[in-house]
Amino acid sequence: ILLCSSSSVPFVSSETTDYEFYDDSSEVELRLGLRNEALIPAEISVDATETCLVIKVRNSTVLDTTCLYGTIKPSETIWYIDDDQLVVNLKKQDTELKWPDITESWESLTDGVAQLLKGTSVFLVGESTDINRKVARELAVGIRYTPLCTKELVETYMKRDIDSWFDEEGGCDAIVEAESAILESLSRHARAVVATIGGKHGAAGKATGWRHLYAGFCVWLAQSEDAGNSKPTKRNDEGRRRKEDYCYRNAEAVVKIGGVWDSKYSKAVAKASLSALKRLLLSDKHLTGRKSLYVRLGCRGDWPEINISP
Structure with missing residues (x-):
């Protein structure tokens, strides 16, 4: 028997105008717009667990979810800045599961x-x-x-x-x-x-x-x-x-x-x-x-x- 008492609501900052998501079989890719801000890696924080992802930019939370659509391998998380986007690559634990989105919406x-x-x-x-x-x-x-x-x-x-x-x-x-x-x-x-x-x-x-x-x-x-x-x-x-x-x-x-x-x-x-x-x-x-x-x-x-x- 599976028990579910509530569903967590993912938070995405209203300041984030771009939100792109891709499922590439063995991994998923998230692209967040940075509003053309000149950022350095030290100003960005990406924390991941098997089911959670928290992204902060200059100490402001732009994404905080405790309900990723599937489970990931947090130790294999990669992120980088590509022009005006923050790109986060997450490795799936179940490569057969198709993710419609990054969160359980x-x-x-x-x-x-x-x-x-x-x-x-x-x-x-x-x-x-x-x-x-x-x-x-x-x-x-x-x-x-x-x-x-x-x-x-x-x-x-x-x-x-x-x-x-x-x-x-x-x-x-x-x-x-x-x-x-x-x-x-x-x-x-x-x-x-x-x-x-x-x-x-x-x-x-x-x-x-x-x-x-x-x-x-x-x-x-x-x-x-x-x-x-x-x-x-x-x-x-x-x-x-x-x-x-x-x-x-x-x-x-x-x-x-x-x-x-x-x-x-x-x-x-x-x-x-x-x-x-x-x-x-x-x-x-x-x-x-x-x-x-x-x-x-x-x-x-x-x-x-x-x-x-x-």
């Missing part, structure tokens, strides 16, 4: 992760249906997938509002059963971001509800204990929450959401989800192929140890 992540997913769908699970839906929409627009919401699909299929089932005997079980049927159908779809029903009413909160969720990559949008109204108020609520959280741990990636939720944070959470998915996919480049095999064999619930025998 929204644009570079949506471009890069869309390629890494190879059409595999993404499922968002968590306590809040509303958060799942809003983040799914942002995520889908970014990677050019189809946004889907199982709550809306269940209501369309059953021709009634889910809220009307809550007070009925067996209503929660009926919702889980209906969503499970929807997920079975969606497991055969490609290029979709699916927002699932949250809490005790959703299939993802049940141990038996994951068979078809495993068809795609699952991201758990986990609200912290002090996040809005998510704090349990009764002992039975707390026990139920722990049971659902246990099921959500089946997700391959986790994004923690702290504080009081506001829909304006949807894109930031979507970006954190992309960052977590990128790390997951790079940790095992055969994952998408195994997901495809799992679907072709009929989503039998044997993820990640797929049994290829009949």
Whole structure:
């Protein structure tokens, strides 16, 4: 499970008018404009680690990022002045990874992760249906997938509002059963971001509800204990929450959401989800192929140890 609590925002000085970036397979090159200033090497500082890069000119920071798009070999960093540009060459650790940009920006992540997913769908699970839906929409627009919401699909299929089932005997079980049927159908779809029903009413909160969720990559949008109204108020609520959280741990990636939720944070959470998915996919480049095999064999619930025998 990969955990991502926030995405760092790279800083690029507004005084830097030129920003050029090139990916040359084994290395990447960054060119920063120096505004025609006459500089000597002693006035420039370039500090690099495997994932960070800080550039200062005359003690002023022109670039500071803790989230390079990929990892580098910091000891092999080379920089020099070329006319009115500062040129920085960074050696990649993974030469097969294509860098869309120098940092993990929204644009570079949506471009890069869309390629890494190879059409595999993404499922968002968590306590809040509303958060799942809003983040799914942002995520889908970014990677050019189809946004889907199982709550809306269940209501369309059953021709009634889910809220009307809550007070009925067996209503929660009926919702889980209906969503499970929807997920079975969606497991055969490609290029979709699916927002699932949250809490005790959703299939993802049940141990038996994951068979078809495993068809795609699952991201758990986990609200912290002090996040809005998510704090349990009764002992039975707390026990139920722990049971659902246990099921959500089946997700391959986790994004923690702290504080009081506001829909304006949807894109930031979507970006954190992309960052977590990128790390997951790079940790095992055969994952998408195994997901495809799992679907072709009929989503039998044997993820990640797929049994290829009949």
